[in-house]
Amino acid sequence: xxxxxxxxxxxxxxxxxxxxxxxxxxxxxxxxxxxxxxxxxxxxxxxxxxxxxxxxxxxxxxxxxxxxxxxxxxxxxxxxx
Amino acid sequence: xxxxxxxxxxxxxxxxxxxxxxxxxxxxxxxxxxxxxxxxxxxxxxxxxxxxxxxxxxxxxxxxxxxxxxxxxxxxxxxxxxxxxxxxxxxxxxxxxxxxxxxxxxxxxxxxxxxxxxxxxxxxxxxxxxxxxxxxxxxxxxxxxxxxxxxxxxxxxxxxxxxxxxxxxxxxxxxxxxxxxxxxxxxxxxxxxxxxxxx
Numbered sequence: 633x634x635x636x637x638x639x640x641x642x643x644x645x646x647x648x649x650x651x652x653x654x655x656x657x658x659x660x661x662x663x664x665x666x667x668x669x670x671x672x673x674x675x676x677x678x679x680x681x682x683x684x685x686x687x688x689x690x691x692x693x694x695x696x697x698x699x700x701x702x703x704x705x706x707x708x709x710x711x712x713x
Numbered sequence: 714x715x716x717x718x719x720x721x722x723x724x725x726x727x728x729x730x731x732x733x734x735x736x737x738x739x740x741x742x743x744x745x746x747x748x749x750x751x752x753x754x755x756x757x758x759x760x761x762x763x764x765x766x767x768x769x770x771x772x773x774x775x776x777x778x779x780x781x782x783x784x785x786x787x788x789x790x791x792x793x794x795x796x797x798x799x800x801x802x803x804x805x806x807x808x809x810x811x812x813x814x815x816x817x818x819x820x821x822x823x824x825x826x827x828x829x830x831x832x833x834x835x836x837x838x839x840x841x842x843x844x845x846x847x848x849x850x851x852x853x854x855x856x857x858x859x860x861x862x863x864x865x866x867x868x869x870x871x872x873x874x875x876x877x878x879x880x881x882x883x884x885x886x887x888x889x890x891x892x893x894x895x896x897x898x899x900x901x902x903x904x905x906x907x908x909x910x911x912x
Contacts, residue, residue, distance in 0.1 A: 654884045654893070662880035664873060689892035693883050696890075697855035700833055705748040709762045713740055713769055 652676055657686050721785035729776045736773055743786060746857065747793045753852045754797040756841050761797070768796035783866065791867045794849065798868075801845045839889035847882030854879050 727735035751761040853864040865872040
């Protein structure tokens with residue numbers, strides 16, 4: 633089991649300056665954070681538009697990857713196989 | 714049984730039993746996707762063609778060792794992925810070999826321009842900046858649509874490692890593609906990057 637990245641700094645109620653880093657949000661998105669860390673990051677995301685937007689950007693990356701057109705097999709390569 | 718209605722497993726058995734056309738049929742069925750995986754992993758058409766040919770020769774010879782616990786496509790793709798990663802490792806072991814033009818190591822100042830290109834080209838170029846461990850996981854899961862479990866088998870790594878490599882690769886792609894640009898302006902995202910290998 634891969635270790636998570638450095639645990640994100642828990643958000644405080646009074647300031648929004650302690651955003652989890654991009655890797656932590658990506659790890660949350662991929663389901664690789666341990667339960668306690670995931671709960672902290674998840675709780676932050678609920679109240680933070682900026683981090684929610686980061687999560688959205690990661691989702692767009694997945695959509696863009698999935699919609700890449702498949703590369704055509706060049707006839708010369710097909711002929712070798 | 715003859716004709717296009719034979720299953721992959723039937724074709725492989727027929728090949729192992731001496732049917733000289735069965736393997737060709739199997740290759741015809743799956744070559745487009747195997748090509749996509751090889752090309753996207755290696756990012757060089759000549760190398761991808763060599764790797765694919767090498768992989769198919771191995772598969773042709775090893776057909777008798779196929780065990781039905783995995784799908785034939787998984788078995789075939791695993792051989793292709795291994796051939797590609799072997800090539801990457803050999804390339805890394807010989808640092809004097811010239812890397813493909815858009816390969817790893819593209820300078821950072823080009824990143825901004827990536828976002829302005831045609832989307833597919835931009836994504837393709839950004840993929841080239843990922844470490845091969847992240848790229849191969851992303852190619853299989855996010856582009857080719859393999860499940861995390863299948864990808865773990867294909868890459869011979871734990872499922873958690875597949876997820877983790879995908880996560881870090883997506884994070885890096887989001888940065889390279891400028892998907893986070895507006896957020897950056899709002900309040901500097903701590904984009905420590907994601908090139909580091911995880912286990």
